Amino acid sequence: MWKEDEMRFRSRRSPVLGRHGMVATSQPLASQAGLEVLKAGGNAVDAAIAVAAVLNVTEPCSTGLGGDCFMLYYEAATEKVHGLNGSGRSPRALTLERARAEARKTGASEEDDEMDPTHVHCVTVPGTAAGWADSLERFGSGGAFTLSRVLAPAVRLADEGFPVGPVTAHWWRENEKQLNRPGNHQEELLSPATGRAPVAGEVFRNPALAATMRELGAGGKEAFYQGRVGRAIVEVVRAQGGCLTLEDLAAHESAWVEPIFTDYGPVRVWEIPPNGQGLTALLALNYLSALDRLEGLPHNGPDYLHQLLEVMRLAFADTRYFVADPALCPAPLPDLLSPAYAARRVAGFHPTRAQADVQAGTPTRSSSTVSFQVVDPAGNAVSFVNSNYMHFGSGLVPRGCGFTLQNRGHNFSLSPTHPNVLAPGKRPFHTIIPGLATRLDSGALYASFSNMGGFMQPQGHVQLLLNLLLHRMDPQAAVDAPRFCIQDGSAQGAAALEEGIEEDVLEELRARGHRVAGEERRGYAHRVVFGKAQVIVRDPVTGVLWGGSDGRGDGCVYGW
Template sequence: MKRRQFLLAAPATGAFTFSSYATPRAASDATPAQAGSPPSEPPLSSTIYSGDRLAGSPFASRSVVWGMSGAAATSHPRASLVAIDILRAGGSAIDAAIAANATLGVVEPTANGIGGDAFCLLWDPAQKKVVGLNGSGHSPAALSLETLRARSKNDRVPFLGAAAVTVPGAVDAWWTLHQRYGKLPWKDLMTPAADIAEEGMPISLMIADRMKRDMAWFLSPDSGVEETENIQKIYMTRGRTPVEGEIVRNPDLARTLRLIGEGGRDAYYDGPIADTIEAYFKRIGGWMTRADLAAQHAEWVEPNHVDYRDGVSVYGMPPNSQGPATLQMLSILKNFDMRDAGLMSARSIHLQAEAKRLAFEDRARYIADPDFADIPIETLLSDEYGQKRAELIRPDRPMERAFPGDAPHKGGTTYLTVSDADGMMVSLIQSNYAGMGSGLMADGLGFGLQNRGAGFSLQEDSPNIYAPRKRPFHTIIPGFALKDGAPWLAFGVMGGGMQPQGQTQIILNMVDYDLDLQAAGDCPRWRHDGSSQPTGVYTPGLGTLKLETGVPETTKALLAKMGWTVGGTDGGFGGYQATMNTGESYGAASEMRKDGLALGY
């Protein structure tokens, strides 16, 4: 069913108005009524739109959720409930985030799990600052560049199978966060997820759809996945993947989570789970070892940030994360009067998409593991550089091609957010990379292993070229923003290269266009495809500017007239969650593109 569409006028004054409308049937669709028979009716599914809201933005799916003592927003209702239960039991926002993330690995295995990586930004009320943790894993020590190239397809790292697997960093990241900020016993954080895995949980609509597609991909003859019996045993118990409402149980994962609850981080990285993973890769001809797992340690990092406008400072993870891409886009866009451009206007989307193209060329040129590359991050995020890049944008048509700037050195993801009564706000993102990951599941453990190694390049001139014990370029990025120096917004938008584009749209929607926390996520989105990639893939030409159904038709037509290649909706516009601190209460939002839920208390 289509969502309500809206028109938005953007006169020179910068004021704008909303009006909802339903698309009328074309005259050619009409069928004359035959004598003596009732008139035929149009297919209702093509003409029904969402109901009217009496307050707020007409395209919002619901109101912002409010609470005084805490709030949580995740991409699955059960995980949000677990987070609130942990807060009510006296846990910190970190405790609640860990328990919710563990639960998401059970109920949403198409996006995350303990076989993947994690990144976190949080407001530490004791230090009164934003703190970052990089929980991404390294490539196996035994896998050489030469071997990987011999396994490559079209000069790319294989997307599935053992060659794409890097060390999972999520559990170690949870453990590291809990050691500093946890209040409840570690075991208590694994118990809810383990219970759900054992008892079972009805699968929701979006997750069932993604699981069906991912499993078909893994089982295709040319997938390159060395072994699929283990993952089929969990998710194809009926001879097919489950459909919406059918119960999925995972007793293997329940046992694994209880083992982690009892033994902590070492049970995974330097104990029985590590032994099982090593034996599995030996059996299928892979490279991961217990030594690779034991060497994994999350890293506390200093977040990057840019000052946008109206007292809002936006924070992002430093490389190997693509966090700087969001910040570069905002650094470029603050040189334009985006409020005057108008929400959903052709001018606004044109400026944002051009900023994306410029930032993504720098992303492809510079972002990699900082242990292996000299990254000019200060220059890339400076006001001077942002202004120079902004000067390349033409107001009437897109650039024929965007290039990286000269920046010499000066010196399938899930997102969740939880805030607590002590003022801590957590922004955590965790992923298998592409949906369910590599297609591999170690014997008897019940969780899939990520394919994050597919983020490496095989090109000699790339700072992101593969090497043993190196972290790949990472797409997952938590978002955070301060307002006038105080914690304001913990937010994220899932979806690979959509993440910086989506985060930028959220900030503009709230800062420049005065949308509330929920409407900022429900507002129709744009996405540009076709930039150069850190994997070494170069796509010549302008690329495609894809627009969701709700973008006004007049805007689509004007963008096409400007010279953009405009594409339609394809479902790849991310998934958003957020919590917001007003100073006296917390707001929470979870958008309609996912199966999620926001709760406050």
Template sequence: MRDFDFPGRSAVHGLKGAVATSHPYASTAALDVLRSGGNAVDAAIAAVATLCVVEPHMTGIGGDCFVLYAPNGGGEVIGLNGSGRAPAATDLEALRAQGLETIDKTSPHAVTIPGAIDAWCRLHQRYGSRDFAELLAPAIGYARDGYPVHARVANDWRGLTDKLRRNEAAAALFLPNGAAPREGDLHRQPALADTLERIAKGGRAAFYEGAVAEAMTAALTALGGVHAPEDFAGFESEWVTPISSSYRGYDVHQIPPNNQGVVALAMLNILEGYDLAALAPLSPERTHLEIEAGRLAYDMRNRYLADLEALEVPLDRLLSKDWAAEMRAKIDPERAFPEIPDLGLTTSDTVYLTVVDRDLNTVSFINSLFHGFGSGILSPETGVVFQSRGASFRLDPAHPNRLAPNKRPMHTIMPGLVTRNGRTEIGYGVMGGDYQPFGHARLLPNLIDYGLDPQAGLDCPRVFALGKRVEVEKSLPAETLLGLQQRGHSLTLAEPALGGGQCIRIDRDRGVLTAGSDPRKDGCALGY
């Protein structure tokens, strides 16, 4: 129960619908759709389009998305992979011949074909009920007429000034008068408004073919990219069967690889072997087990994870309880691993949202440019900022996640959805690049083992093991920090706070939807 003597947020309750996003304008857009009779898919599309305008560093139509959808609150969960592929002319050996060992996140080689718009259109075509143009209208209005920059957005934007200055077009749009907008400043994106209007009228073809695709291709090839109009025209998102694992009687669903959702499931499989409920939620004992489970699961990710066709270890093996038991046996509850490899982990930028409507249709939706303002490359005629997802590829020819033509890179963004006894119970996600599996493995035990509501579960202080070094939020109790240090953990302060998230839980016994939105962002949960 919330302590009202301290600052905080209450969980939001709804009867006919609930939404949770990382920005109040997106939450309002989604709730307006629900109240006017639209369904959860309609509301999610309105929300994500709005986020692509008002959180321009976090997401955009030049990025990717993934969706989990449970119709009518049942046990069936449908997945949509809206992640882009490398151009057909991609040449790993050509990049290696230039002496490159990694793909620079601001390079045109980091730009995979944007997958979000195709995925939005396919999702709407199959499950939407409202006119597509109606759903994009709020985003178009904010792009053309302007939107006041909110606090967290302004804070992040300011830290990306140097990156934006590397691209003349991006600097002109996103550094008006030579500086990032301050909180409360009005910002406009008229070229993006024009592109969104084209999409509203012409659907996916208006983005992947014709003038918009030609302008995007030209912007990338001018910088040395190997993108071609055919790469855009031929792109298709993919309906996929989610992967899942059980956790204390709940079924946790994720998108299969190239997505890193398997990492969260592996962490939960390891943690399921401990009686977490017997440990205090913020205790050093619980936090230590989470750190060690994460180190093992991320090491697995770095060794094996790639696009599904490129996996060299059976997915069933990585999801198995037997593998989790083997990993759990390596954990000493009293000591950190003595030899820990550098996992090469970082946080990055994403938006996540979830919606439940009156029929309990549940959408779990994530959309991203990867790093802040993605690659930092802007197509000025279209207002499209390109993602940097290709930076996740390896240039090691022996690695399963190696760069290759028309291949999807290992992907960090991961929506989550939980069912129990054949019924949907939780739509949730925690953003933050590589951090996300840690966020999932923190939030779900908060809800399931400790009985916290979605808001309290998201409020809970977080940690992130990047290897030997562990980032901790300043809100963790002193006794927890001391207990971790006594176990051999090297702690540093997380700056900024770790990730962000949203969550909606369906309480069928009381007929109520309970929603929360992460206080680390500007957003909010709303219900009616």
């Protein structure tokens, strides 16, 4: 699929190749669990839920049953892409007035437009349990592959223990403070020997999480939301002054959604529609198509990065305004994704000068997570994202459950006029996004991909696709290549440039007016900014699968 002389970035790792199936995750035990399911006859969705559950055990500082999930599913028999939105809603008793009043009690000013991420009101209903169950019910292979069966590898690891990976151990330790809240049950996620975060290589057991997954497997999502676990969630939230109820949990539903897409070069790129931020990646690709200036530019040179930074800032300006719960405030997607709108947005592009003040456009004339990829022997593909947000999320641990609750409500706006304003029973702006690409000439799968890490995700999607399509990198090289990241996902945010991008490029971008962060560009603390990517590409002639997994985490690809 790739000729050696075409591979313009030489990675230190080779891509993984396989013929029958492939799993790419951020944790080897999770990849192994997914591959075992495929080899036993399960399909891509069966394997994906097994992977997600194992990641909850092995990376609790990134993901879990207290968070949300999104899925894109490529159905090989029909060449159709399906989307699952497994994100939860705010408590129905939480009004904007209450949130603003309580934010001011903790020091926020009248002008502050978001809640403190540690505030209990940032806890939204966790959508993961329903997302797992609903995905399996609709697209799982059925028969022996029940929810209990696919959760079994995670239950076993939680019961027996697993050796903690070095990158996971680092972030567990760095974010241990999130767990230290009065009345919390943080001991369930700390080493019993030390009372602290486990160290690399330590065997960590989580019997409470094993019990939770057994109950979910046996009783389905109703057992989770309406049983012991649901009561424990409500208890810990209300003990902190929150207003979540059992009725909020019982009312939760996943949503099957029509994915949105744009065409770039030879592929159609698919994303989950709002309230996810996948729109950001599609807009950036549209703006690049409208500019049509990338061909022939050196990879990660000043002209190349200048153009990418400019289109990402435009895309963030749009999505940070227009992305909200579609049930309450739908975005004008046909207008936003139109070529005419893209042409208008890039009309002010200057080849050597950054735009000083990037604002949201007017699309009509009247006006941080884990992710992984699975491809099965039938050619079905799953791009799946499961996340707490901000490592341990809220840090709240429901008694006897073994997981933390997310704090996705932090992404609501407290501005009354904003489309993403907090309201009762509303889904917030969401950062987690899976990605798929299909071939324009045939409709066949081209790639399943993702790049975890908050607002890095759409930026990672764009950079990965350009590495594959424009620079002819194999999947592992595309993952390993140095990246940039506009760190706060805003139009005006400072950009970090990863180690490997030359210092003179950094200085040239500054000279053009770009805000470029200048902190140390080495070590774990810097690596996390650029997320963790996983990519599987399918050769259209041989059917061979090519996989890449991010060395910025503990992950690996297994091919079969």
